[in-house]
Amino acid sequence: MGTSEGWLIPTAKALRVTSTTRVGELDTNGTPGFEGGKSLGARLLEERGAVLSELQEKLFACARTTDEHRSVLLVLQGMDTAGKGGVVRHVIGHVDPQGVDHASFGVPTPEEKRHHYLWRVRRELPRKGQLGVFDRSHYEDVLVVRVHDLVPRTEWEARYDEINAFERDLVDSGTTLVKVAMFVSLDEQKARLAERLDRPDKYWKYNPGDVTERGFWPRYQEAYQAMLDRTSTEHAPWFVVPSDRKWYTRLAVTELLIDALERLELSWPPADFDVEAEKLRLARS
Amino acid sequence: MGTSEGWLIPTAKALRVTSTTRVGELDTNGTPGFEGGKSLGARLLEERGAVLSELQEKLFACARTTDEHRSVLLVLQGMDTAGKGGVVRHVIGHVDPQGVDHASFGVPTPEEKRHHYLWRVRRELPRKGQLGVFDRSHYEDVLVVRVHDLVPRTEWEARYDEINAFERDLVDSGTTLVKVAMFVSLDEQKARLAERLDRPDKYWKYNPGDVTERGFWPRYQEAYQAMLDRTSTEHAPWFVVPSDRKWYTRLAVTELLIDALERLELSWPPADFDVEAEKLRLARS
Numbered sequence: 001m002g003t004s005e006g007w008l009i010p011t012a013k014a015l016r017v018t019s020t021t022r023v024g025e026l027d028t029n030g031t032p033g034f035e036g037g038k039s040l041g042a043r044l045l046e047e048r049g050a051v052l053s054e055l056q057e058k059l060f061a062c063a064r065t066t067d068e069h070r071s072v073l074l075v076l077q078g079m080d081t082a083g084k085g086g087v088v089r090h091v092i093g094h095v096d097p098q099g100v101d102h103a104s105f106g107v108p109t110p111e112e113k114r115h116h117y118l119w120r121v122r123r124e125l126p127r128k129g130q131l132g133v134f135d136r137s138h139y140e141d142v143l144v145v146r147v148h149d150l151v152p153r154t155e156w157e158a159r160y161d162e163i164n165a166f167e168r169d170l171v172d173s174g175t176t177l178v179k180v181a182m183f184v185s186l187d188e189q190k191a192r193l194a195e196r197l198d199r200p201d202k203y204w205k206y207n208p209g210d211v212t213e214r215g216f217w218p219r220y221q222e223a224y225q226a227m228l229d230r231t232s233t234e235h236a237p238w239f240v241v242p243s244d245r246k247w248y249t250r251l252a253v254t255e256l257l258i259d260a261l262e263r264l265e266l267s268w269p270p271a272d273f274d275v276e277a278e279k280l281r282l283a284r285s
Numbered sequence: 286m287g288t289s290e291g292w293l294i295p296t297a298k299a300l301r302v303t304s305t306t307r308v309g310e311l312d313t314n315g316t317p318g319f320e321g322g323k324s325l326g327a328r329l330l331e332e333r334g335a336v337l338s339e340l341q342e343k344l345f346a347c348a349r350t351t352d353e354h355r356s357v358l359l360v361l362q363g364m365d366t367a368g369k370g371g372v373v374r375h376v377i378g379h380v381d382p383q384g385v386d387h388a389s390f391g392v393p394t395p396e397e398k399r400h401h402y403l404w405r406v407r408r409e410l411p412r413k414g415q416l417g418v419f420d421r422s423h424y425e426d427v428l429v430v431r432v433h434d435l436v437p438r439t440e441w442e443a444r445y446d447e448i449n450a451f452e453r454d455l456v457d458s459g460t461t462l463v464k465v466a467m468f469v470s471l472d473e474q475k476a477r478l479a480e481r482l483d484r485p486d487k488y489w490k491y492n493p494g495d496v497t498e499r500g501f502w503p504r505y506q507e508a509y510q511a512m513l514d515r516t517s518t519e520h521a522p523w524f525v526v527p528s529d530r531k532w533y534t535r536l537a538v539t540e541l542l543i544d545a546l547e548r549l550e551l552s553w554p555p556a557d558f559d560v561e562a563e564k565l566r567l568a569r570s
Contacts, residue, residue, distance in 0.1 A: 061489040089381045096374045098389065098420065102382050135383065190567060197564050203556040204346040208563060214570040271488040278493060279482050282475060285499040 004255060006036040006044055011255035015239040017181075017232040023225045028185045029244040034251070041247040048254045049094030055261035056131050058268060060099045063129020065269035069174035072260050073125070073132040074253070077139050077227075078182030079220060080210045081192035082243045083250075084135050087180075090250045091257070092133050101126040104135035117141040117159070118166060126175065131257070138163055142227055147219045160230040167236040176260045177236040180253055181224065182243040186217060289540060291321040291329055296540035300524040302466075302517040308510045313470045314529040319536070326532040333539045334379030340546035341416050343553060345384045348414020350554035354459035357545055358410070358417040359538070362424045362512075363467030364505060365495045366477035367528045368535075369420050372465075375535045376542070377418050386411040389420035402426040402444070403451060411460065416542070423448055427512055432504045445515040452521040461545045462521040465538055466509065467528040471502055 003010050014033025034041070059070060074092075076084040092100055103124035112120045118138055126132025142163070146156050167177055184192070196206040213220070232238040239256055243249045288295050299318025319326070344355060359377075361369040377385055388409035397405045403423055411417025427448070431441050452462055469477070481491040498505070517523040524541055528534045 064489055085381075085383065088383050092382045093378070095382075096370075097377045097380075097382060097385050097387050097418070098370065098373050100382050100385075100387075102385075104383065133382070190570070193567050194564070197560055197567065200556075201553045203560070204349055204554045206556070206558070206563070208558050208566070211563065211566050211570050268486045269489045271485075271491070273491070273493050275482055275488070278491070278496065279479070281493070281496050282478050282482065285475065285496050 004044070004048065004258075006040055007033050007255070008035055009033050010259065011252055012239065012259045015241055015252060015256070017228050017238040017240055021228055021240060023183070023221045023228065026183050026240065026242060028183045028188065028242045030242045031245060031248045032242065034248065038245070038247045041251045045090065045247065045251050045254060048251070048258060049091070052091075052254055052258050052261070053094045053096065055258060055266070056095045056099045058266040059131070059261060059264065060096070060129040061269055062266055063127075065272065069128040070176075070264060071126040071128055071130050071132060071174065072176045072178065072257065072264075073134065073170070074257060075134045075137045075139070075177060075179045076182065077137060077143070077180070077224075078243060079184060079189060080207075080213065081189045082182035082184045083246055084182065086246055087182075087250060087253050088133060088135060091253050092131070094254075095131055099129070099131055101130045101132045102135070103133070105137055105140060118162075125170070128174070132175075138166070139227055139231075142231075143220065143223045146223045146226070147216050160226070163231055164233055164236075167231075167233070171235045176264065178256050178260050179232075179236060179238045180241055180256065181228065181238050182241050182249060183224075184243045186214065188244045189214065289329070289333065289543075291325055291536075292318050292540070293320055294318050295544065296537055297524065297544045300526055300537060300541070302513050302523040302525055306513055306525060308468070308506045308513065311468050311525065311527060313468045313473065313527045315527045316530060316533045317527065319533065323530070323532045326536045330375070330532070330536050330539060333536070333543060334376070337376070337539055337543050337546070338379045338381065340543060340551070341380045341384045343551040344416070344546060344549065345381070345414040346554055347551055348412075350557065354413040355461075355549060356411040356413055356415050356417060356459065357461045357463065357542065357549075358419065358455070359542060360419045360422045360424070360462060360464045361467065362422060362428070362465070362509075363528060364469060364474060365492075365498065366474045367467035367469050368531055369467065371531055372467075372535055372538050373418060373420060376538050377416070379539075380416055384414070384416055386415045386417045387420070388418070390422055390425060403447075410455070413459070417460075423451070424512055424516075427516075428505065428508045431508045431511070432501050445511070448516055449518055449521075452516075452518070456520045461549065463541050463545050464517075464521060464523045465526055465541065466513065466523050467526050467534060468509075469528045471499065473529045474499070 011033055059072065062070065076087060078084055088102065105120065121138045142156055142159050145151055171177060193210060196202040228238050241249050241252050296318055344357065347355065361372060363369055373387065390405065406423045427441055427444050430436055456462060478495060481487040513523050526534050526537050
């Protein structure tokens with residue numbers, strides 16, 4: 001875990017949830033650990049995006065040459081307009097599309113509702129060598145479900161432990177989880193929703209239900225707090241990313257992914273053939 | 286179908302297969318229809334990549350607001366080192382990852398072998414609103430299969446008509462096919478394979494079988510010729526892209542995709558809510 005240009009401390013250290021993290025007291029406009037501004041952040045996003053891309057290619061290459069399962073799964077959670085889609089486009093967009101397994105989880109379909117809530121999640125887990133991205137995830141089942149009592153309390157209460165066990169299994173089978181909780185302020189959310197109403201090319205992103213959900217803000221904060229308290233584990237910790245400044249969010253997530261990939265200590269796979277002999281064969285072909 | 290900067294005629298017109306296309310006589314080093322060089326090509330790739338990205342977002346947006354199925358499927362075929370992976374990274378890499386459904390088709394797995402050859406293809410068709418990418422495809426079943434007699438002749442002979450019917454169904458159900466056949470010269474392929482043997486970070490891309498396949502070059506040319514002759518249809522024509530110059534290949538495929546998307550004449554979906562009323566609701570929230 002190194003400290004990159006512009007960062008006072010490693011990003012993962014600056015953002016990792018602690019026992020004193022309070023959702024209601026977050027500075028959503030802050031840039032924890034980073035000492036630069038938007039222009040440095042934008043430059044670093046490009047540079048570090050290229051580093052991320054190469055690390056992912058190494059993961060992909062290793063998967064082609066061993067039976068071992070290794071993959072990385074980015075889990076994005078946040079209120080509407082927090083910028084999850086922007087992370088997908090501007091962070092994951094640096095990575096070769098063939099190395100990305102992307103899934104988004106909206107309101108469950110009728111078929112999904114007939115199954116256990118983890119059913120649709122298991123189907124979308126990243127294949128080996130892939131960078132998986134969940135735009136929302138199984139955590140919806142302890143967030144919106146809890147806020148609106150979509151199942152009885154005893155049922156969602158049991159899910160925290162169940163999710164921890166599920167993620168423990170994932171980690172044991174070779175998937176590194178990078179769980180990112182993104183937080184915007186009520187005011188910033190209002191500004192972003194207003195933009196969608198001002199631009200006809202953004203209408204499709206607007207949903208009247210988003211305004212309705214604003215009325216449940218305190219209950220969502222409570223649900224997010226419980227999620228962080230109960231599912232940030234040693235094997236799969238949460239990172240809390242202030243998200244009023246899009247450039248910071250994107251740079252921070254890039255660094256978190258780089259950190260996760262560097263910890264795998266990947267090398268380019270050695271040749272499983274005789275290089276010199278192949279050079280001769282090729283020359284003669 | 287317009288003519289873009291740098292192009293003397295529309296790309297789709299310059300590259301579309303005709304009854305006189307001869308695989309053995311292609312100038313794989315050529316840049317048909319384009320009057321600029323590498324530096325103009327590189328600049329245009331960025332500019333046109335942004336256009337492609339916005340068109341794909343419009344397709345995605347429309348899919349969110351109608352039940353109509355519309356998608357675009359890029360089919361990439363070409364010998365090893367033709368640059369299929371480079372197209373995925375550098376062309377599709379411009380598009381929002383959430384809008385891309387990527388699949389690659391290698392040697393069939395034991396499970397795939399137990400099914401009809403189109404089975405694995407059907408499973409990977411793009412969802413509505415998505416840009417699908419096939420890195421190799423069902424055409425392997427009339428290329429490598431034909432060259433090596435992996436099934437009896439009567440069986441692969443029947444596949445041309447079957448593929449045409451399959452693609453006819455796809456088009457009828459709203460998928461626009463963009464079929465790209467990429468051709469490198471034997472010499473350029475040798476140079477690209479040699480590079481993989483010179484760079485330890487490329488060993489994983491090298492497969493001794495690729496050299497073996499070079500011995501079958503005339504038979505592959507014959508198989509490609511038959512593929513173009515028999516499966517380039519009005520509803521799903523083939524485009525032949527000379528691929529010795531990577532910058533040209535990538536720019537040409539970008540233009541072909543833009544052309545396909547522009548033909549859909551997409552508009553941003555209108556609001557399905559009362560914009561002014563929502564502005565008020567939001568302001569009060």
